[in-house]
Amino acid sequence: MVFGVDPVHQAVVEVLDRLERGDAAELESVHVDLKEEAGRRGPGGIVRPGARTNEAAAQKLAAEAACMANTDGGGALVVGVCDDGSLMGAELDGQWLRERIYALTDRRLTVDVSEALVRGVRLLVIRSPQAIEPVRVNGRVTWRVNDRCVEVDASTWHARRMTRDRYDWSEQSSHVPVDRVRPEALNLARRHLDRAGGARELDLARATDHDLLRRLNVVTTDGYLTNAGALAFVGRGEPALDYIRRAVAGGDSRRRVREAGMSLLEEIERVEENVDAFNETRHVQRGFVIARVPELPAAAVREAIVNGVVHRELASAGPTVVEHVGRSLVVNSPGGFVGGVTPENIITHPSQQRNRALAQLFADLHLAEREGIGVDRMVRDMIAVGYPPPSISEIPGPFVRAALVGDPLDEAWIGLLTRLMPSEARNELNVLLLLRRLVDTWWIDVAAASPILQMSDVETEAALHRLRGVTVDGRPVIEPVNGTPPGAPEAWRLAAPTWAVLQEEADAIGAPRRAPERAEVAMAWARHRGRVSTTELGSIVGTNATNVNRLLQSLEEDGLLAPGRSARTGRGFFYVLAAPEA
Secondary structure (H helix, E strand, O other), rough: OOOOOOOHHHHHHOOOOOOOOHOOOOOOOOOOOOOOOOOOEEEHHHHHHOOOOOOHHHHHHHHHHHHHHOOOEEEEEEEOOOOOOEEEOOOHHHHHHHHHHHHOOOOOOOOEEEEEEEEEEEEEEEOOOOOOOOOOOOOOOOOOOOEEEEEOOOHHHHHHHOOOOHHHHHHHHHEEEHHOHHHHHHHHHHHHHEEEEHHHHHHHHHOOOHHHHHHOOOOOOOOEHHHHHHHHHHOOOOOOOEEEEEEOOOOEEEEEEEEEOOOHHHHHHHHHHHHHOOOEEEEEEEEEEEEEEEEOHHHHHHHHHHHHHHOOOOOOOOOOEEEOOEEEEEEEOOOOOOOOOOOOOOOOOOOOOHHHHHHHHHHHHHOOOOOOOOHHHHHHHHHHOOOOEEEEEEEOOOOOOEEEEEOOOHHHHHHHHHHHHHHHHOOOHHHHHHHHHHHHHHHEEEHHHHHOOOOOOHHHHHHHHHHHHEOOOOOEEEEEOOOOOOOOOOOEEOOOOHHHHHHHHHHOOOOOOOOOOOHHHHHHHHHHOOEEEEHHHHHHHHHHHHHHHHHHHHHHHHOOHHHHOOOOOOOOOEEEEOOOOO
């Protein structure tokens, strides 16, 4: 089931109804095409038995599905119907076909594949959402003109997109009347606005029901709810969220929340209540003050859940699945990345939204961050308590998988952050990312920092310059690495006073902190910079160069390092990585 009513859905329902009645005249349109499974025609046109996997059919259907996606509003293929309207049937496995279409379109198109039974014959309906960027198959871009696909160049496709308002299904009319709005959904909307506390939000919370909906831009000119409004305030009938709580991986489910007949606002509230119930609180003492810190930051949890429903592929029938296992929370939402977003650029890539109206509604209700900073906030909140950044990836299906892993709180790290100056640095994402890397590895340079920040070298250099101005107890948190050769890129190390503060904080809670192994530091530096000297390593680990000479010699004896020159005596001697044995 899709999230409401839309023209493509209505067209498919009409086609299936007419096929059921045996009316096969002029069924195809700009949004619906009828297809056979390729490879099933034998000599004389005899229909042969099909199979659950059929590569020839997948390739044909991928091209047709891409054509639909490149068309305004998207479209659908009804598979298993012959040109004369007779029913061949479809034998393909829907999930296999979905994954093959995704692969054959260079991971740009996520379709929804569902079954339909017409006169006792199994058909497949492949639904293609409108593409944000042109989807190519075999290097070609096609779109629908009336009832057929024609080739178009990419510049024409982009020009068409730029000269029209980009189609957004979530802002279209749902044909659901306003009086279907659930009272509890309205109460929740007002509660979120009250919590926001701004003058506009408080005024909006006190508006009449109809005025509230109108000012949230979820009522169309003809008096119906938009699809975004119907989803948020009425619901889609089937569950949009499926929450599962387990104490340990593979353990029995301790709680399951998967309720039909509720609005999305109510579903999110129910899931958040259950996450909170199992999200244990730790007590962190700072002097005479004891702070209560949840194992998983509440704001990061909300952002992960809300992103999982707001930015998902709405045409997919399945729910967004939230798995809460131990201290970890994993959200799997239907649909892959869009618009060039990847795990490697998700922090800094310009926002790409499938469902602009729905995203704006949740931002207006302060259930989600405003455009472009939601992921940043998740990363910041996780790192601020010493957790790894959220893992956001694309998995087969495709789905976007966001994982928040809540290890034991790093109380020493939390203590260090409270002593940083200026105080705003404590909440600055780039400062936290860079400083965490330094605490874990003891050194950093532009090349190492750039992928962490997901920034260009120029931007990364500016971020490192900013970190140079951050102090702890009045002393800089980083210092230059000594001994790098002339002309080499500048590098930075964790300053000794910074490490001393970390140790002090750790000792105060009875959890001494171990420094990184010097051998690991030496090898990581050598692999990254192509060389390592006693001066460089001594500077990084905060000791005299002579104190690490024996360590580097032992790494040479182990076959890991080799002399950088034949003459070992004199200034400037260094080691390089040993050549691998043939």
